[in-house]
Amino acid sequence: MQWEEVRKIYPEQYVKLQILASHTEGNTKYVDEVALIKAIQDPKEATQELLRSKDGVIVSHTSNDELKIELRSLRGLRGVVQYEN
Secondary structure: OOHHHHHHHOOOOEEEEEEEEEEEEOOEEEEEEEEEEEEEOOHHHHHHHHHHOOOOEEEEEOOOOOOEEEOOOOOOOOOOOOOOO
C-alpha cells in the first residue's frame, strides 16, 4: 500500500505501519510501500506503540505529506572500563 492510500483511508489519525519497501537518499530514508498494522485514535497510545516498535515498524500521523525517516549515526563513547575486584 502506498502512503497516499493510507492517508485517504485514515485521515487525521495515527497509524502503525510495517515498512515493505524504501530507499535512502543522503541521510533520509523514504518509505515507498507499507502494510497497515492498525489505526490508532489516542495520541498517548500512538507514542507507546512508537516506543515499542522494532525492525521496520513505525508510527506516523496521516497529516504528514511524505513518509520519511531521518537517519542518524550513533557515536559510541570511547573510554576505559575499570573493573574492581
